[in-house]
Amino acid sequence: MAPADENRTTGQPGLRERKKRQTRVALSQAAIRLCVLHGWADVTVEQIAAEADVSVRTFRNYFAGKAEAIAASHVERMLRVADDLLARPAGEPLWDSLLHAVLDQFVPPEGSAQQDSAPQNERWRAGVRLMLAEPALAGEIVKANAAAQEELTKAVARRTGTDAERDVYPKLVASVVAAGSAVAVEHSLRAEKPAPLGAILAQVFEQLAAGLPVP
Template identity: 85%
Template sequence: MAPVDETRATGQPGLRERKKRQTRAALSQAAIRLCVLHGWADVTVEQIAAEADVSVRTFRNYFASKAEAIAASHLERMLLIADDLLARPAGEPLWDSLRHAVLGRFAPPGEPQDHAPHNERWRAGVRLMLTEPALAGEIAKAGAAAQQGLAAAVARRTGTDAERDVHPKLVAAAVAAGCAVAVEHSLRADETVPLGAVLTQVLEQLAAGLPVP
């Protein structure tokens, strides 16, 4: 999906790459916002482009569909987690670094995590949007690409080989699955639960080897 080779190769994206990623992110966030608030069927590509203040042609240059646009946010966030992992102190334990990287992108410090009652409409809208069949395939593709990017970062961090060694792939798969479980739990819990708290619990359990409760 995202053309991220420049960033992965140099560790720092160039100006052109940063602008492209910013445009992709703006379009993706616009698609999510409109589909959550107005419903999947009532949102068009034209509306998404207008919301992001770009042309429909620009939208088409980045995405083939609104489903792909929505899934791009997941891919971008996971690739940023991979970048953040590589930026953590070299001597820091891997799972501590992963916890900081994941929480920094899913639950940034200072961002409200209390899910106030007026946000219930948003939570309900996200739950409904995620049931769209057209979105499932794109999320799966984005997840596979995200997992590959995170595995490459784990390999660099641990001095292993992302192609030949199972460890970086396993860690990336565990983190990706843990993030998905945390998001789903936070969205579907009867009582609103801050995502950051759920993610912290998930990552602590993964780091401990998933001990039996």
């Protein structure tokens, strides 16, 4: 059996697919970085392609425009959340597993290269807020949320032994996780004083796991 067939059998992406995914991520991160630092209107597809060290033609092979490129990061992150969820210990409570999976993807470990390269100053936070408020991005974010929830639904279904198509439970959990994560990010970005995203996510998931009791 060929290696590519083995990958299809095990459900793991082959080398070609992994490289395509890496290129998508590189382009998406380049689009976010440039738009946050320089403003939506002042960033072109040509600049994004150059930042990711690919051709404009390659960019066009992956995305129709910079809005789609930016939104792709959300889908990729939730794909990794789904992968992390399935890799958690089988006996771990679902909401504990979900919190760990979300934290692993939304909050880089201290001292990691990802954390060190992520600007944490107010200019960056303000740039992210402006970018997310861009009307041209709204439709792509909606589509990205739908795609992300679909993938997370499949992971929750596998984790809980439910059916992703017939059962409400995995769809509901995926929807709540997506909404809770978005609320935490929004709260962190708009807090008067810098608020650690990890602490907010932990608070959100603690309340979700408890059934959202009235304060």
